Amino acid sequence: MDQYPDEDEEFELRYQEELEMLDDLPPEGGEVFVHNTTINHNNTINSVNAVDTIDSPHLSQISGISVSTSTVVNRRLFGTPSGPHKRISSTPLATNKQRGALAPIEEVVALTPLPECEPLEEVNEPAVELQGMGLRNKRRLERDLFGDIDDLFQNETYEDPVAKKARTEEERDLEMIEKILETRRRLQENNKAVRKDDLSRLKALHEFKMRNLSYTVPQWPFQVLRRGDRERVFVRFHSEEYENHALEDVRAISQFDGLLGENKQRIWAEANDIVLKRASTPSQQQQAATVSATSSQESSQDEQLWVEKFKPRKYIDLLSDEATNRSLLYWLKMWDKMVFGREFKKKEEHNVNSTSNNLNTFNKRTGKFESNGGWRKRKFQSMLDTNLDEHGRPMQKVALLCGPPGLGKTTLAHTIARHAGYAVREINASDDRSPEAFKQALESGTQMSSVLNEDRRPNCIVLDEIDGAPRQSIEFLVKFVSDNVINKVRAKGKGKPERNLLKRPIICICNDIYEPALRPLRQIAFVVTFPPIETTRLTERLLQIAQREHLKTDFSALYAMSEKSGNDVRCCISTLQFFNAQKKALTLQDVLNANLGQKDRQQGLFDVWGAVFRIQRPRKQLEKSKLNDNTEDVEITMTDMSTSTRVRNVLDVVHGGGDYERLTQGVFENYLHQKMPDPNLTAVVEATKWFSFSDTVQHQINHLQNYTVYPYLQFGFAAWHLMFATLAWPKINFPSKGFEFRQKSTTQSNIFQAFRKGITTGMNGLGQGHVILVDTVPLLKRILSPQFRSVAVQLLSQRERDDLYHTVTVMADLGLTYTQVKAAEGSYVYQMEPDLDALAQFPGYPGIALNYFSRQLVAREVELERIRRSTPRLGAETSGKSATSNPTAAAKNATKNLPNHLQRLKAKQIENKNANAKKDVISKDFFGRIQHRTVGGTREDCKTDAIVKSPIWYRYKEGFNNAVRKDIHMHELL
């Protein structure tokens, strides 16, 4: 059979290290991640872990022959040297099955008393077991993980380096993507190609059995197993080299269903029975339940979801767009400097050898990777900032994956994070995401690493379904990411606030990137939009799964299914499993009848409008299958034309579209363009009734929050569809008129507001609110366009001057004026400010009939009028104040009424009075010469008077040319 026995001693020697480690560390379980990885690398575990569970993993390969196949395939592809290393690369498709098989047989093994056997409890439960193994092999796993990508890239470096240098980076990247795609293709081909030669396969199988199994005690090193019928089977141990050889051989026989052939099921059932018996001891009820669940596997209906089962485990398995994968991986790799550079130092003491090795190569690789990452320059440059900040982190510290459901965003995030050597910590919608809990999770995720489970990988936080998180949480995330969260604990200790530094990558996943709550995040995040998966690629994968699960189907059915589900991987696989459970073949008809893909998918607006205005043509024929030539063309109508179907379709689409208001507007602006035989406009009338109905309903919802009427909104679309839909492709324009109308209304109301603000008090005659717009403004425009000749003001006739004066006063009253602005053509025009011209202005109607010159004239006059109005008011105020009875105030006013210079002179006067008292004054004449003279008070008064009376004054030694001043009044200038 497919196992490769080896001498026990050899094993013990080989895995001495692990054994010792094992002894040191208490087994830990429960971490989901570990679980996953273990499954992922079952193969490795199998070979490695023989220590404790003897050879059960080897035995397990009995059922999962495909494992070996894929191992070979992968090895061939990557060209890695032999060793435990290569074995990790198993196809995920196989691993689960293998895992399923693993459990019961381990039980069997446990029966046989062997010294290395683990206590029964642990063996009993496959998950625990696997985890245990995962722990022990953690170190190895880590290297394997990195080894995988190493392979990917080493593959390239193996090519002649000279030529490689010559190529541009971009070419290299293209090639890289090509290569990955090629690898994938080969993987698939391999799976298919080998299947045919059954004969040789059987022969090889027989030979293999002869060589490796025996009912009597053989001469080669062996392992004893007990078959279901109590028969002892001796299974041969092989050396490592032999295994490699055998692997090469078995490659030829990849696609047969289990090494035991038809007997497999029976043996399987028996094995399970035994397990059941053993397990159902009273002390172990719990385990019995588990095992009985396992035993139900006999009908090949796993309790596990296929979606989980066939999840991509490896980077290479990913179905999503290669460029997307790469960009995300690149971003994650940019964290290496921060994450692993630091961790390297920390971990050095603990496990010196392997870890440091690992990280060294890893870092080196990173460097290499960065140097040849040319693809990002092409496509993702705009989105991904490739610079690192001062702490060695990428500039964008969060990646935001977005795309419709079922494309594998979560899978991608997990796979890539694992691939890059992180432990994934997922926070999804099922977790508490209140800001507090969020904070807790983020902080623990980024600043701690798990100590208990021996998994020393750094964390990578995956925030799944983030579009449902509360806004505060997202705001906190943004703050957290931009290092603005202050560490309070430390702040207390040191007395100085210290900013928290984000040291771990965070990947966010959302469906709708334009969710308002996500806006702050969107600005700082590296946004990766998920393109839809190609239908053919998905179909091929589905075909693989179907083959592996022995589900009878054909390419066309799967193709139809993937198309119908909108390339939703999850939906397709689940449907497959469902059909499988029904135990019947999946035909095209089934797919067409199935109710899949009818979920809430966000439809584009145009899709919805298209669906409203177009009758979908019945699709008679599906595409001829490209791969499976044996499928005949199937003639099936995909849609029927009955009214009920049409209505249902439209309702579905509209429902998916949401946003009824916008949709209604779109229909409203397009329905008149549709070709309709409607001479009496009956349909139009009907349609408009629906419009007014939906508006009424919408009003109810918006203004009264009466959401009970919401469901009725959608039926309008059905009505419009029935009235206006045609088979022809409709011309649909984006509804812009409603928007333009709103724009215009806003502009108008702004002008109107400005106009109303300018109106001086007491202009009550204009009216209130819309009355101004309706009655006053149109007439006002006429009133403000007087007729006069384009001459200077002085030359106008008396009547013209009166008209002008009237216009000017009205404009001044209303706070209107003309301002010169540059028109679009480059010429200057005088525009009313606020733009009364634009108010109540209809196309084709004259506005204010004034030419440029007249406007200029009016503008000037209005300015003057305004100045004129403002000056007397000041005078009136002061005079009003001076009229008050208070004598001191009056005195003050009097001083105020004096011109500036007099006030200062007065101050001097006081000085002079002091001097007067002494009767000895140093007075200066006009030119500043000192005049020694005793002056009498009267004389001095006279002197002041002389200065006061003159409107011109000066200041001595002012040093400016405006030292001589004169009061000028506004009216003198006008």
Place this chain on the structure above:
Amino acid sequence: MALWVDKHRPRELSKLDYHKVQAENLRNLCQQGDFPHLMFYGPSGAGKKTRIMCLLRELYGAGVERLRNETMTFTTPSNRKVEVMTVGSNYHLEVNPSDAGIYDRVVVIDLIKQVAQTHQIDASGQREFKVIVLSEVDELTKDAQHALRRTMEKYVATCRIILSVNSTSRVIPAIRSRCLGIRVAAPNEEEITSVLQLTCKREGLTLPAELAARIVDKSEHNLRRALLMLEACKVQQYPFTGQQDIVELDWQVYLRETANQIVTEQTPAKLEKIRDRLYELLAQGVPPDMIFRGLVEQLVRNCDMSIKAKTLEYATLYEHRMQNGSKHIFHLEAFVAQFMNIYKKFISESMMMDDF
């Protein structure tokens, strides 16, 4: 105050040009220095505001005419700033709460309460209450009106509220019952003519009776409109002639043309053009009910008796729906389409009849 509407506006109750009996009653009303809440109702341009101002002057004296503009800012519960312009004197405050749109309730609550709660410090020599003049109360949302009703009762000691309303039917009964309603009817033709003549006399112009009659006709009993038209006519052409053009309101002309287009052609393409015109009208701030009214008047004028009734019926139907909705264009278009439908049917039927 250069516009004639303002310049020649009566400032005292005794100087009002028409409704003199009512003016006398108003004077009697505030003889005792107090009055209840008032609601002036009547069509636009009938002189409601003039009477309110006269009444205030009668009450407080000339100080009421010293007005000042103020812009008040309110914060809605949703943290939106709403600006409302107020005009006020020491004694009163004029607000148009419907300026705030759907946030008018905030204005009513905040502003009116704020004013109403402040007592006059120096009660001597002044009235004990302030007056709040609210214009366009019928445009208020129901919420705001309900907010008003309690305020009116609660602060009756410190303030009186004068409402200016076009149609009482849109004021909730609760408010109507709290106010003394004063109907200001639109002036009749002679009254308008006399006002026009008086204005011209004051301005030193001569107005031919024929022109005056035409202006009165065009003005639809709206005195404001009549005076503005007169002034516009004067600007266009002075010495007045009986046959001179009277400036019409652009939107009315536009609406008339729209109605004519509806009658000339009834196709979906035309309907779309009509829609553009309706959008234009709405964007220029013409209230949708006025559009409705204008359309119906024009359409009915141009069509046969047999479909007049139907047209009116549908107009009322869709106008009512419009009041219950928020997108006016839908309802306007629905009406136009309905009319096109009726009209086309009628035409084709009459053609058939002709054939027989």
